[in-house]
Amino acid sequence: MNLRIAIVVAMAMTAGLLLAASLAHADSNDAGKDGGWRYEGIPASTNAVWVVDRKTGKVRKCQQDLADQAPVCTAYSN
Numbered sequence: 001m002n003l004r005i006a007i008v009v010a011m012a013m014t015a016g017l018l019l020a021a022s023l024a025h026a027d028s029n030d031a032g033k034d035g036g037w038r039y040e041g042i043p044a045s046t047n048a049v050w051v052v053d054r055k056t057g058k059v060r061k062c063q064q065d066l067a068d069q070a071p072v073c074t075a076y077s078n
Helices: 002-023
Strands: 039-045 048-053 059-063
Touching: none
Parallel strands: none
Antiparallel strands: 039 048, 048 059
């Protein structure tokens, strides 16, 4: 039973991180002149994603420790 719970939690956390990454792309006003998106999400681990601002080159890390919690992000790099 514990294995099932672990699998469900891992799947929920992955879904949350994918949602966070997709939300980085959600604002169509941020689309660049080349048609690309301003923000890009890159997997960092099973529960974290790097968010890259393609316009400024700044990076931050978003992590979701528990499936029922919202992702927490660091400040953008300098």
